[in-house]
Amino acid sequence: MSQEHIEHAIRKEYAAGFTTDIESDTLPPGLNSDTIRFISAHKNEPEWLLEWRLEAYRHWLEMAEPEWAHVQYPPVKFDEISYFSSPKAMKDRPQSLDEVDPALIETYNKLGIPLHEQAVLAGVAMDVVFDSVSVTTTFREKLFEAGVIFCSISEAVHDYPELIKKYLGTVVPRKDNFYAALNSAVFSDGSFVYIPKGVRCPMELSTYFRINEANTGQFERTLIVADEGSHVSYLEGCTAPMRDENQLHAAVVELVALDGAEIKYSTVQNWYPGDAEGKGGIYNFVTKRGVAHRDSKISWTQVETGSAITWKYPSCILRGDNSVGEFYSVALTNNAQQADTGTKMIHLGKNTRSTIISKGISAGHSSNAYRGLVRMSPRAEGARNYTQCDSLLIGDRCAAHTFPYIESRNPSAVIEHEATTSKVSDDQLYLCQQRGLNAEKAVSMIVNGFCKEVFRELPMEFAMEAGKLLEVSLEGSVG
């Protein structure tokens, strides 16, 4: 099949491109300390949290946007962004799904996320974030019986202030980086999870994110604390409607796995990637990090197909002895998308282990970079890391880059790194077509095969979704 064929097929309209006409109450664009006071007051926050935000804001003013990532974009105009909006219909929080604005349900249906069915059939409790405010929370009572807390951060601030005070900002400090500081100043909402000692969370916890307001930055904040010996699996999924202007998304996710706990955090990210030239896509600058205490385990699995720009490094600080960190990633870029993603594994404790499996797929004239840091501290006696970093190229105008950083300050630590780059070859496509498959089916099959090791790590229903998502994202990327 010819190159033109491929290019034609690449140009595919974004399936989730539409907006809902729920009236929003949106703050005018711009950021100053009054904006932060408004957000804090609107959420009825205690004084200490307002101070916390203002402190972050002061730091942010003195920081500069990072420029080291392998991505290019016009400067973000932070004073043209609106920092808060909430759907009006939400002022009186619905008591059940039936009370939810039908337009909202309709939106989710269009996205193929039938709320009722997904929640009931899959046994998933969902804290659905529509724009910046939690709309509805299901299964909370059932979780409550198990002692699990799963609610929005804003609620947690009121209901569990000790937990929030104790952990907020401990994994990702306010000054950590430019975007984390911004998030700390203006974060709108997000999820809070607490699993008590020894409890195995009875169901997968899940959040669907969605950006809906034009020009509204999203500043989600998620905090998950797994107490000693507990276990939780958390799914985050998102998809955004079509927009003309770039939208900034700067989320912070903090995970705390106390002694012997296990946190599995899975993401399927499908923000709007922009049109074929990259216009209008989401800028996704995310800070995700977990601290693993003794004998605990943190596992990040991500499938990244959306956004115009992705800047994201879910990381593990392996503080406790024998703790384990894992990072399984599929990052797909098509058309003009740019991704600079990877992980950091910071080995502090003895016998800590980490595994990194990264699969980068580039199509169109996109650019896909893996950036990973493995650091063995002097104390990390017997620590081990295994990194496997594979790139798959589709067509000949895309690019893949690998930036592995290795710092070993303990001679007993073992670090293994493997990297491969392959291409979906014309011969492979020809074989598939000779056997009756069309080029698109062939590519999606090859890509799915390439990603198998990562998909295996996803919860069942998510793995299916992820496969479908890749197919949609790649439609027409070959010829």
Next chain:
Amino acid sequence: MLKIDNLHAKVDDKDILKGLNLTVAAGEVHAIMGPNGSGKSTLGHVLAGRPGYTVTAGSARLLGQDLLELDTEHRAHLGLFLAYQYPVEIPGVSNMEFLKASVDAVREHRGDPALDSMSFMKKAREACKAVDLDLAFLKRGVNEGFSGGEKKRNELMQMMLLEPKLCIMDETDSGLDIDALQVVASGINAMRSPDRSIILVTHYQRLLTFIEPDHVHVLSGGRIVKSGDKSLALELEERGYAWLEDVA
């Protein structure tokens, strides 16, 4: 079944086929022999529709349809199957998955109902046994790390499952051990049927002692320079191709 008239084709601006004529009736088995580089594989790829192979003159019709104006996959749907001389590896995609997708695609275009997973698995296992491959091969990546002979048997297995109308087998016998040659030959024989035609490209008359061809052709310099019955293969075995150059 297949009618090729005065076919001229080039690859990367190099003329390879230079006025090839060949007619294959339904139910027939034709053997094509000829020196290295004479254009045998090229003929298979031109018929299958490989990108980069350009037809400059002539025509080819399969079951009355103009083959040359169809896309590669539509030629496959019509019933054309090419068993590769050098099968390609597709790492990560399991043989089973690949086969199921192909069979689904071909059946859909034929208007046959899709096979459910159970019946497909059953058929796939049978085909696997028929070519004497361990069932584990169904789970491995397509041709991934297969030995030369295993790849050839894998091609035959796919052919059995796809039930094509026209089978072009490009040196499927090359690289097979003595037992495998028998297995492959009886597999091909089992596929002979009144509504299916088979073109065997081979260098060895041995294969033709197991599979008796209706016609034998010599392809040389991009054209069929001699045709005959199975005795021609024996003659070639004895005398080589040199004497034919005069004929050409």
